[in-house]
Structures are given as structure tokens and as C-alpha cells.
Amino acid sequence: xxxxxxxxxxxxxxxxxxxxxxxxxxxxxxxxxxxxxxxxxxxxxxxxxxxxxxxxxxxxxxxxxxxxxxxxxxxxxxxxxxxxxxxxxxxxxxxxxxxxxxxxxxxxxxxxxxxxxxxxxxxxxxxxxxxxxxxxxxxxxxxxxxxxxxxxxxxxxxxxxxxxxxxxxxxxxxxxxxxxxxxxxxxxxxxxxxxxxxxxxxxxxxxxxxxxxxxxxxxxxx
Amino acid sequence: xxxxxxxxxxxxxxxxxxxxxxxxxxxxxxxxxxxxxxxxxxxxxxxxxxxxxxxxxxxxxxxxxxxxxxxxxxxxxxxxxxxxxxxxxxxxxxxxxxxxxxxxxxxxxxxxxxxxxxxxxxxxxxxxxxxxxxxxxxxxxxxxxxxxxxxxxxxxxxxxxxxxxxxxxxxxxxxxxxxxxxxxxx
Numbered sequence: 001x002x003x004x005x006x007x008x009x010x011x012x013x014x015x016x017x018x019x020x021x022x023x024x025x026x027x028x029x030x031x032x033x034x035x036x037x038x039x040x041x042x043x044x045x046x047x048x049x050x051x052x053x054x055x056x057x058x059x060x061x062x063x064x065x066x067x068x069x070x071x072x073x074x075x076x077x078x079x080x081x082x083x084x085x086x087x088x089x090x091x092x093x094x095x096x097x098x099x100x101x102x103x104x105x106x107x108x109x110x111x112x113x114x115x116x117x118x119x120x121x122x123x124x125x126x127x128x129x130x131x132x133x134x135x136x137x138x139x140x141x142x143x144x145x146x147x148x149x150x151x152x153x154x155x156x157x158x159x160x161x162x163x164x165x166x167x168x169x170x171x172x173x174x175x176x177x178x179x180x181x182x183x184x185x186x187x188x189x190x191x192x193x194x195x196x197x198x199x200x201x202x203x204x205x206x207x208x209x210x211x212x213x214x215x216x217x218x219x220x221x222x
Numbered sequence: 223x224x225x226x227x228x229x230x231x232x233x234x235x236x237x238x239x240x241x242x243x244x245x246x247x248x249x250x251x252x253x254x255x256x257x258x259x260x261x262x263x264x265x266x267x268x269x270x271x272x273x274x275x276x277x278x279x280x281x282x283x284x285x286x287x288x289x290x291x292x293x294x295x296x297x298x299x300x301x302x303x304x305x306x307x308x309x310x311x312x313x314x315x316x317x318x319x320x321x322x323x324x325x326x327x328x329x330x331x332x333x334x335x336x337x338x339x340x341x342x343x344x345x346x347x348x349x350x351x352x353x354x355x356x357x358x359x360x361x362x363x364x365x366x367x368x369x370x371x372x373x374x375x376x377x378x379x380x381x382x383x384x385x386x387x388x389x390x391x392x393x394x395x396x397x398x399x400x401x402x403x404x405x406x407x408x
Contacts, residue, residue, distance in 0.1 A: 022251045030231075037223060056251050073248050076270060080250045083269065086230070169386045171367065171375050186361040187393070195364055202375075204357075204365040222372055 022056055026084060029053050033091040035214055038171070038221035040207050041164040042098045042106055043214065047122040053088055057081055099129050102164050104157035107133060133157065166208040173202050176218040181209060228373050232316035233269040238283040240264075241274065268317065272324050282325045287311060288318065290331055293338040300345045306369040315343055315373050350374060354382050358389070 020028070032046045060081055067074045099106055099121070107129055110120050121129060137157065145153050178197040183205065185192050197203065202222065213219045245258040255266055263283060266274075274280040287293070287310030299307050311317060318339045326332040350370070357365055367375070 023253045026252050060251060072243075072245055076248055076255075076273075077250065079269065079273060080252060083230075084251065090227075165387060167387075167390055169383050171379065183364045186363045190361070190363075202367040202370060204367055205363065222375060 020052075025049065025052050025056070026087075029084075029091065030087055031217070031220060033087050033094075035221045036091055036094050036098075039211075039214060040166060040168040040170075041211075042095065042102065042120060044118050044120055045095070045122045045125065050088065050092070050122075053084065057084060057088075095125065096128065098164075099125060100132060102161065103129050103132050103136070104161050105163050108158060166206075166211065168207050169204055170207045170210075171202065171204055171222045172210060172214075172219045173222050174199055174219050178213060178218060183209065223376055223379070225373070225376060228376050229316050229320065231372065232313035232320070233267065233272075235268050235311070235313055235317060236265045237268055237271050237285060237317075237321075238263045238265055239271045239274065239280040240283065241280045243279050268320060272320060275325050275328075281328045282321060284321060284329045285311065285317065287314070288321070288329060288335055290334055290338065293335060293342070297338055297342050297345070300342050304349075306346060306349060308369050309371060312371050313373070314371065315339065346374060347377065350378060354378055358385070 028046070028049050032043075032049060036043055060077060064074050064077055064081075106120065110126065110129075113119065119126075137155075140155060145155060174197040177199045180194045181197055182192060182194050195203075197219070210219055214221060240261060240263050241258040242260050243258060244260055245256060247254055247256040252267075255270070256264060258264055271280065271282050275282055292310070296307065296310070318335065321329060322332050322336055329335065353365070
């Protein structure tokens with residue numbers, strides 16, 4: 001990292017300031033994108049990855065500004081940028097959708113978080129969630145609640161908005177072998193049993209059972 | 223997930239092309255490509271191959287498995303076995319569609335390949351429906367889905383997952399004294 005600053009990026013390839021290569025960074029973003037798309041609840045934010053990708057994109061775009069029009073390489077670079085930008089915005093959009101859907105629970109979880117724990121929301125998302133909460137509340141009050149009898153004029157958002165259903169089924173692929181995953185029975189006359197998840201195998205099971213494995217990156221939702 | 227998004231992911235797969243132009247190495251964010259020399263095969267992601275093909279700047283070398291004999295063998299095996307057989311590429315359906323639609327002049331016997339892949343797909347989807355049916359009938363809580371591709375999972379995802387959730391809600395409401403029974407919807 002020390003000598004990376006000596007020249008001002010004359011070569012596009014000179015951005016390996018992190019331990020991660022740009023290609024690995026993009027792979028991380030795609031992982032986060034698919035996990036976020038398929039998990040029923042909001043996952044931990046990956047603002048580090050998002051920021052690094054943004055940096056890569058702006059850097060590349062700045063370089064492209066200097067290239068003259070009609071350059072064959074530039075058009076290929078632009079196509080790649082567009083693809084990455086699509087993944088990035090689709091990822092952020094699916095997070096916003098979940099925040100809008102579950103905002104009281106998201107904020108509640110953020111509030112009860114221990115100091116030092118990784119934050120669920122990025123600062124921008126947190127601001128968005130708070131604002132969304134306030135706006136929804138004001139709207140409900142203005143449109144309906146103030147016309148209700150006095151004893152019915154309060155609303156508990158936590159009860160009014162359904163929680164994410166962690167018992168949903170998800171499809172997943174195993175990246176690191178896991179042993180003794182407990183599968184809870186569907187009905188009372190079945191018994192619980194354990195399965196081993198082999199590396200590379202694919203499964204269909206409840207999100208609740210494997211939720212911790214998603215956040216450690218041991219399994220990938222598909 | 224939208225099928226076009228699965229296709230988007232499949233476009234990251236690498237194919238060989240034979241360019242008819244020359245260009246130095248390109249340093250993309252996702253890795254280096256090239257150099258390109260006329261007549262010399264080079265590996266590129268499918269999205270780039272299709273773009274160059276559309277601009278008539280290259281011909282695409284079909285992947286090794288896109289071959290009548292190999293696909294016929296696969297179709298027979300797929301019909302014989304009860305379980306899903308391993309596929310030659312995790313994106314076999316998407317790649318077949320993309321390559322045949324945009325570059326059929328570079329692929330020998332394109333129409334027969336299309337039919338064969340469609341046959342394999344149909345057999346597999348029929349199996350998938352059957353196993354989804356028995357999964358629900360036996361009220362299983364876990365299923366192993368090896369050898370299924372993303373596109374195949376995606377075709378039953380919305381329907382299967384929603385039905386399972388619905389059944390779960392109905393069942394947990396039936397069980398007396400269950401705390402999980404308090405599902406509220408909009």
C-alpha cells in the first residue's frame with residue numbers, strides 16, 4: 001500500500017491496495033447480491049465491499065474520460081462497468097426493498113445491537129429507515145388515526161408490520177463442509193435428524209437452520 | 223429471480239473465440255483479457271464474445287460438450303436414471319440458448335443441438351416436478367439437490383417456496399398453543 005501512492009495510477013491495473021484483487025472484490029459483491037436476493041431477512045451490510053467497488057468504478061470511468069472516442073478497448077471497459085453497476089444497484093435496491101418491508105423490525109434490531117457488533121445497516125440505510133418510519137407514521141396519523149376514537153389513536157408499528165419469516169425455505173450451495181446440522185421436523189409425528197453438508201452440494205431447507213452459516217460465508221444462497 | 227438475471231450470471235462463463243482483429247491485452251476490473259491476434263483462439267467471457275460476434279469481429283468456438291454425440295449420450299443417461307445426472311456445464315441451458323441464437327453459424331448442426339438440449343431440459347424438469355411433489359407429500363424438511371442448475375432451480379423457486387410457506391402457516395396455525403401461530407399479513 002505504501003508504494004501504491006507514489007505514482008498516480010498511470011496503469012489501470014495498479015489498484016491492488018487491499019489484500020483482495022479487484023476480481024475477488026467483484027466476486028464478493030456477487031455473493032452478497034445473491035445472498036441478499038434470496039434471504040428472507042435483511043443481512044449485515046457490506047458497505048466496505050460497496051465502497052471499494054464504487055471506487056473501482058469511478059476510477060475506471062475517470063480513466064475512460066481520457067480515452068478518445070471510438071476506441072475498441074473503451075467500449076469493452078464500458079460494458080464491464082455497466083455489468084458491475086447493474087449488480088451493485090440490484091444489490092442495494094433489494095436491501096432497500098427489505099428495509100421498506102420490515103422497517104420497524106430492522107430499526108428494533110439495530111437498536112438492540114450490542115456495542116462492537118457489526119451493524120446491520122449502513123449509515124445511509126439507517127437514515128433512510130428512520131425517515132421511512134417517521135413518514136409512514138405521520139401519514140397514518142394524518143390520514144386515519146386522528147379520526148379514530150381517542151383510545152384507538154396509537155399504533156404499534158412493531159405489531160402492525162409483519163416480521164420477516166425466518167422459517168421460509170431457501171436453496172443453498174455449501175462452500176465449507178458443515179457437520180451435524182439439525183433439521184427440525186415438519187410435523188409432530190416426525191423426528192428431528194441431523195445432516196452433514198458436503199462442500200459443493202446443494203440443498204433446500206429452512207432459512208432459520210442455516211442463517212448463521214450465511215453470515216459467515218460458509219454457504220451461498222442460490 | 224428473473225430468468226434474464228440467471229442468463230446475466232451465465233454470461234460470465236468463459237468461451238473461446240477466434241478474433242479477426244488485433245488488440246493488446248485489456249485490463250478489466252474482473253481480470254485481464256487478451257491479447258487478441260487474428261486467427262489465434264483466446265478465452266473471453268460470453269458477454270464479450272457475443273458482443274464481438276454481433277459486430278462480426280470474431281467467431282465463437284462452441285464449448286466441448288456442445289456436440290451431438292455427447293449430448294445424445296447425456297440424453298439417454300438422463301432418461302435412464304431416476305436421479306439428476308451431472309450436467310456438462312452449470313449453465314448448459316442458458317449457454318445453448320445464447321450461443322445458438324447469436325452464433326449458430328459457428329456451431330455445426332445447431333438445430334439438432336437445440337432439440338437435444340431441449341429434450342434433456344424437459345426430462346430434467348419432469349423429474350424436478352416429481353421430486354417437488356414427493357417433497358411436499360412427505361412433508362420433508364430437507365432435500366439434497368445436487369446436479370441441479372440455477373436455471374432449473376429458478377423455474378420452480380417462486381411456486382415451490384410460496385406453497386411451502388403457505389402450508390407452513392396453515393399447519394402452525396392448526397397446532398394448539400403454538401406461539402408461531404400469530405402470523406399477520408397486510
